[in-house]
Amino acid sequence: MAKFIYFYRGPATSLSDLTPQEGAARTAAFGAWMERAGAALVDVGGRFGSGISVRDDGTxxxxxxxxxxxxxxxxxxAAAKALTAGLPFLAGNDGKCAVEIFELRAM
Known part of the structure:
Protein backbone atom coordinates (compact mmCIF):
# COMPACT_ATOMS: atom_id res chain seq x y z
CA MET A 1 0.00 0.00 0.00
CA ALA A 2 1.11 3.55 -0.69
CA LYS A 3 -0.03 6.94 0.56
CA PHE A 4 -1.26 9.57 -1.87
CA ILE A 5 -2.07 13.21 -1.27
CA TYR A 6 -4.93 14.94 -3.01
CA PHE A 7 -4.44 18.66 -3.55
CA TYR A 8 -7.71 20.43 -4.25
CA ARG A 9 -7.30 23.18 -6.86
CA GLY A 10 -10.01 25.66 -7.76
CA PRO A 11 -12.19 28.41 -6.41
CA ALA A 12 -12.92 28.04 -2.71
CA THR A 13 -16.50 28.41 -1.58
CA SER A 14 -16.97 29.22 2.07
CA LEU A 15 -19.80 27.42 3.83
CA SER A 16 -20.93 30.88 4.98
CA ASP A 17 -21.60 31.73 1.30
CA LEU A 18 -24.11 28.88 1.06
CA THR A 19 -27.68 28.65 2.27
CA PRO A 20 -28.13 26.35 5.28
CA GLN A 21 -29.66 23.75 2.95
CA GLU A 22 -26.73 23.98 0.49
CA GLY A 23 -24.23 23.72 3.36
CA ALA A 24 -26.00 20.69 4.80
CA ALA A 25 -26.12 19.03 1.37
CA ARG A 26 -22.40 19.66 0.78
CA THR A 27 -21.51 18.34 4.24
CA ALA A 28 -23.66 15.24 3.72
CA ALA A 29 -22.14 14.59 0.28
CA PHE A 30 -18.61 14.80 1.66
CA GLY A 31 -19.60 12.54 4.58
CA ALA A 32 -20.97 9.97 2.12
CA TRP A 33 -17.72 10.11 0.11
CA MET A 34 -15.69 9.60 3.33
CA GLU A 35 -17.82 6.55 4.17
CA ARG A 36 -17.20 5.08 0.70
CA ALA A 37 -13.45 5.77 1.05
CA GLY A 38 -13.50 3.85 4.34
CA ALA A 39 -10.15 2.66 5.66
CA ALA A 40 -8.33 4.15 2.66
CA LEU A 41 -8.92 7.61 4.15
CA VAL A 42 -5.81 8.23 6.26
CA ASP A 43 -6.22 11.98 6.83
CA VAL A 44 -9.42 13.77 5.81
CA GLY A 45 -7.23 16.86 5.53
CA GLY A 46 -8.46 20.39 5.65
CA ARG A 47 -8.88 23.67 3.90
CA PHE A 48 -6.02 26.07 3.31
CA GLY A 49 -6.10 29.65 4.54
CA SER A 50 -4.18 32.55 3.05
CA GLY A 51 -0.70 31.81 1.73
CA ILE A 52 2.29 33.10 -0.16
CA SER A 53 4.63 31.69 -2.79
CA VAL A 54 8.35 32.22 -2.12
CA ARG A 55 10.59 31.72 -5.17
CA ASP A 56 14.16 30.47 -5.34
CA ASP A 57 15.34 33.99 -6.21
CA GLY A 58 13.83 35.36 -2.99
CA THR A 59 10.84 37.04 -4.60
CA ALA A 78 -4.92 4.14 -10.40
CA ALA A 79 -6.71 3.25 -7.15
CA ALA A 80 -6.11 6.77 -5.80
CA LYS A 81 -7.64 8.20 -8.97
CA ALA A 82 -10.59 5.80 -8.81
CA LEU A 83 -11.30 6.90 -5.24
CA THR A 84 -12.08 10.44 -6.48
CA ALA A 85 -15.31 9.13 -8.05
CA GLY A 86 -18.16 10.88 -6.30
CA LEU A 87 -15.90 13.39 -4.56
CA PRO A 88 -18.15 16.43 -4.03
CA PHE A 89 -15.30 18.87 -4.79
CA LEU A 90 -15.39 17.66 -8.39
CA ALA A 91 -19.15 18.03 -8.82
CA GLY A 92 -20.92 20.87 -10.56
CA ASN A 93 -18.05 23.29 -11.11
CA ASP A 94 -17.89 23.15 -14.92
CA GLY A 95 -14.22 22.17 -15.04
CA LYS A 96 -13.05 24.91 -12.66
CA CYS A 97 -11.92 22.43 -10.00
CA ALA A 98 -9.32 19.67 -10.05
CA VAL A 99 -7.76 17.16 -7.69
CA GLU A 100 -4.02 16.73 -8.19
CA ILE A 101 -2.81 13.40 -6.87
CA PHE A 102 0.77 12.66 -5.79
CA GLU A 103 2.31 9.63 -4.18
CA LEU A 104 3.93 10.46 -0.85
CA ARG A 105 7.44 9.03 -0.65
CA ALA A 106 9.94 8.86 2.18
CA MET A 107 12.72 11.43 2.21
Missing part, protein backbone atom coordinates in the same frame (compact mmCIF):
# COMPACT_ATOMS: atom_id res chain seq x y z
CA UNK A 60 7.32 36.51 -3.35
CA UNK A 61 3.94 36.46 -5.01
CA UNK A 62 0.41 35.39 -4.22
CA UNK A 63 0.01 31.69 -3.61
CA UNK A 64 -1.80 29.61 -6.22
CA UNK A 65 -5.34 28.34 -6.09
CA UNK A 66 -4.80 25.28 -3.86
CA UNK A 67 -7.69 25.11 -1.43
CA UNK A 68 -7.06 21.97 0.63
CA UNK A 69 -5.78 18.41 0.85
CA UNK A 70 -6.69 14.83 1.77
CA UNK A 71 -4.42 11.79 2.25
CA UNK A 72 -5.44 8.27 1.25
CA UNK A 73 -3.68 4.92 1.36
CA UNK A 74 -4.34 2.57 -1.54
CA UNK A 75 -2.53 0.09 -3.77
CA UNK A 76 -1.44 2.47 -6.54
CA UNK A 77 -2.07 5.70 -8.43
Missing amino acids: EEAAGDLTGYTIVEVADL
Whole structure:
Protein backbone atom coordinates (compact mmCIF):
# COMPACT_ATOMS: atom_id res chain seq x y z
CA MET A 1 0.00 0.00 0.00
CA ALA A 2 1.11 3.55 -0.69
CA LYS A 3 -0.03 6.94 0.56
CA PHE A 4 -1.26 9.57 -1.87
CA ILE A 5 -2.07 13.21 -1.27
CA TYR A 6 -4.93 14.94 -3.01
CA PHE A 7 -4.44 18.66 -3.55
CA TYR A 8 -7.71 20.43 -4.25
CA ARG A 9 -7.30 23.18 -6.86
CA GLY A 10 -10.01 25.66 -7.76
CA PRO A 11 -12.19 28.41 -6.41
CA ALA A 12 -12.92 28.04 -2.71
CA THR A 13 -16.50 28.41 -1.58
CA SER A 14 -16.97 29.22 2.07
CA LEU A 15 -19.80 27.42 3.83
CA SER A 16 -20.93 30.88 4.98
CA ASP A 17 -21.60 31.73 1.30
CA LEU A 18 -24.11 28.88 1.06
CA THR A 19 -27.68 28.65 2.27
CA PRO A 20 -28.13 26.35 5.28
CA GLN A 21 -29.66 23.75 2.95
CA GLU A 22 -26.73 23.98 0.49
CA GLY A 23 -24.23 23.72 3.36
CA ALA A 24 -26.00 20.69 4.80
CA ALA A 25 -26.12 19.03 1.37
CA ARG A 26 -22.40 19.66 0.78
CA THR A 27 -21.51 18.34 4.24
CA ALA A 28 -23.66 15.24 3.72
CA ALA A 29 -22.14 14.59 0.28
CA PHE A 30 -18.61 14.80 1.66
CA GLY A 31 -19.60 12.54 4.58
CA ALA A 32 -20.97 9.97 2.12
CA TRP A 33 -17.72 10.11 0.11
CA MET A 34 -15.69 9.60 3.33
CA GLU A 35 -17.82 6.55 4.17
CA ARG A 36 -17.20 5.08 0.70
CA ALA A 37 -13.45 5.77 1.05
CA GLY A 38 -13.50 3.85 4.34
CA ALA A 39 -10.15 2.66 5.66
CA ALA A 40 -8.33 4.15 2.66
CA LEU A 41 -8.92 7.61 4.15
CA VAL A 42 -5.81 8.23 6.26
CA ASP A 43 -6.22 11.98 6.83
CA VAL A 44 -9.42 13.77 5.81
CA GLY A 45 -7.23 16.86 5.53
CA GLY A 46 -8.46 20.39 5.65
CA ARG A 47 -8.88 23.67 3.90
CA PHE A 48 -6.02 26.07 3.31
CA GLY A 49 -6.10 29.65 4.54
CA SER A 50 -4.18 32.55 3.05
CA GLY A 51 -0.70 31.81 1.73
CA ILE A 52 2.29 33.10 -0.16
CA SER A 53 4.63 31.69 -2.79
CA VAL A 54 8.35 32.22 -2.12
CA ARG A 55 10.59 31.72 -5.17
CA ASP A 56 14.16 30.47 -5.34
CA ASP A 57 15.34 33.99 -6.21
CA GLY A 58 13.83 35.36 -2.99
CA THR A 59 10.84 37.04 -4.60
CA GLU A 60 7.32 36.51 -3.35
CA GLU A 61 3.94 36.46 -5.01
CA ALA A 62 0.41 35.39 -4.22
CA ALA A 63 0.01 31.69 -3.61
CA GLY A 64 -1.80 29.61 -6.22
CA ASP A 65 -5.34 28.34 -6.09
CA LEU A 66 -4.80 25.28 -3.86
CA THR A 67 -7.69 25.11 -1.43
CA GLY A 68 -7.06 21.97 0.63
CA TYR A 69 -5.78 18.41 0.85
CA THR A 70 -6.69 14.83 1.77
CA ILE A 71 -4.42 11.79 2.25
CA VAL A 72 -5.44 8.27 1.25
CA GLU A 73 -3.68 4.92 1.36
CA VAL A 74 -4.34 2.57 -1.54
CA ALA A 75 -2.53 0.09 -3.77
CA ASP A 76 -1.44 2.47 -6.54
CA LEU A 77 -2.07 5.70 -8.43
CA ALA A 78 -4.92 4.14 -10.40
CA ALA A 79 -6.71 3.25 -7.15
CA ALA A 80 -6.11 6.77 -5.80
CA LYS A 81 -7.64 8.20 -8.97
CA ALA A 82 -10.59 5.80 -8.81
CA LEU A 83 -11.30 6.90 -5.24
CA THR A 84 -12.08 10.44 -6.48
CA ALA A 85 -15.31 9.13 -8.05
CA GLY A 86 -18.16 10.88 -6.30
CA LEU A 87 -15.90 13.39 -4.56
CA PRO A 88 -18.15 16.43 -4.03
CA PHE A 89 -15.30 18.87 -4.79
CA LEU A 90 -15.39 17.66 -8.39
CA ALA A 91 -19.15 18.03 -8.82
CA GLY A 92 -20.92 20.87 -10.56
CA ASN A 93 -18.05 23.29 -11.11
CA ASP A 94 -17.89 23.15 -14.92
CA GLY A 95 -14.22 22.17 -15.04
CA LYS A 96 -13.05 24.91 -12.66
CA CYS A 97 -11.92 22.43 -10.00
CA ALA A 98 -9.32 19.67 -10.05
CA VAL A 99 -7.76 17.16 -7.69
CA GLU A 100 -4.02 16.73 -8.19
CA ILE A 101 -2.81 13.40 -6.87
CA PHE A 102 0.77 12.66 -5.79
CA GLU A 103 2.31 9.63 -4.18
CA LEU A 104 3.93 10.46 -0.85
CA ARG A 105 7.44 9.03 -0.65
CA ALA A 106 9.94 8.86 2.18
CA MET A 107 12.72 11.43 2.21
